Amino acid sequence: MEEKVMLIDVSKCTACRGCQVACKQWNRLPAEKTQQRGTHQNPPDLTPTTWNLIRYTELPTKNGEMRWLFRKDNCMHCTDPACQRACPVPGCIFKTAEGAIVIDQEKCIGCEYCVNVCPFKIPQFDPATKKVYKCTLCWDRISQGQIPACAKTCAPGAVTFGAKDKMIAQAYARAKTLGGDATVYGDKFVQGTHVVYVLPEKVRMYEKMVVNPSIPVSVYLWKDFLKPLSVLAIGAALVGTFFHYIIKGPKRPEEGGE
Amino acid sequence: MAKPKNLILSSTVFERVVHWVLAGSCLFLFLTGFGLMFHSLSFIANFFPGGFYVMKLLHNIDGIIFGLAFLFALVAWGKDTLYFDEEDKKWFRVMGGYLWEVEKVPEAGKFNAGQKLFFMTLFLFWFIMMGTGIFMWFPIFPPELTRWLYALHALGTVVLGGFLVIHFYLGTYGNPGTFQVMGHGFVTKGWAKKHRAKWLRDVEAGRRSV
Secondary structure (H helix, E strand, C coil), X not given: CCCEEEEEEHHHCCCCCHHHHHHHHHCCCCCCCCCCCCCCXXXXXXXXXXXXXXXXXXXXXXXXXXXXXXXXXXXXXXXXXXHHHXXXXXXXXXXXXXXXXXXXXXXXXXXXXXXXXXXXXXXXEEXXXXXXXXXXXXXXXXXXXXXXXXXXXXXXXXXXXXXXXHHHHHHHHHXXXXXXXXXXXXXXXXXXECEEEEECCCHHHCCCCCCCCCCCHXXXXXHHHHHHHHHXXXXXXXXXXXXXXXXXXXXXXXXXXX | CCCCCCEEECCCHHHHHHHHHHHHHHHHHHHHHHHHHCHHHHHHXXXXXXXXXXXXXXXXXXXXXXXXXHHHHHHHHHHHHCCCCHHHHHHHHCHHHCCCCCCCCCCCCCCCHHHHHXXXXXXXXXXXXXXXXXXXXXCCCCHHHHHHHHHHHHHHHHHHHHHHHHHHHHHCCXXXXXXXXXXXXXXXXXXXXXXXXXXXXXXXXCCCCC
């Protein structure tokens, strides 16, 4: 199976939230109590049962008018995922051939390490089930040659899904067409994400969009330095004490002490 | 236990119980912690009904046991360890005679300078491991901070892992006659003269009991 990419062209998004509904429907996620915050963004943030959310940003323009920026937010499906690096349970967070990063809730122990290391703040902990949930890129659909539910339902064609190289080429072509501040977001971070955006505005204009996402330094320090170092420290101590014993020898109390 | 002939009591029942609780809970923390940190050691989780979830829960609960036991350790050994004096500086200059041949090792009280440093380091990392561990268990801080706690907790593994091995060596093979300090608690006078001469004088003069 080849690597796939979901392309989110936010310039085509009408914020109908059909993708939010389709996501809930396919993944059998219940509706939830929410709150009115004076915005159409609903619920206010990703939750254990909302893996896909349209974020609304109100952007005042120079001539006093107001513009709306819409952004579909869901897991970026990193090629080098911090969540998988942090997860203590083997096989709990796994990567599919298409590039989807999936949490196996059967194996999840709710330690929340993934929640705290994700550069995009995607995984959501549910205190009721003590498990973490997030978008699966509809791995159960794409492994069968289908496209993700959100892409399937997107009426204006803002969400598309296909071969990685083809989608990235499309993204750059589209950004060029849009001109101005338009950029492609995703293919350059964490060795390439499997969700790629075309953003007509600067990255920082969009709600909760991370300008230069990367695996946090603390995670490298933890998993790539201190973790192997702990084995080295114990090994060095074992070797050191062994050689101390055979070279310097133990400290014997004086014989015949009363 | 009645006082055996020619032996001298080096640790009270209280000290020995505290040490065994610390030792047991510490080893269990290492076992379960390594099971969580290394996928190659994930078989450790198979020992627990409920697998990783139960292993991590027991790791956390055991952390509390170790944490509380250390408070008793502070009561037991704090006053004899949490300071350095002139003799200790001399002791460090010759590394207690452990690394090269030394004519005369400065006399130690109940604990030598190396043991004091060990206990001080343990005190520091007790604080670090409890402080990070509790907020890894209950992550109430923002992710940007919490992930530094993970790294700090792993740093504790590096330091304490090395210390554990050396501590074990010095308490057994490295210093024959020492292990019984945590067993029945009695040592020979020869041992006491060698390892804690000042303390022996104090005990024999009745200036301290143990």
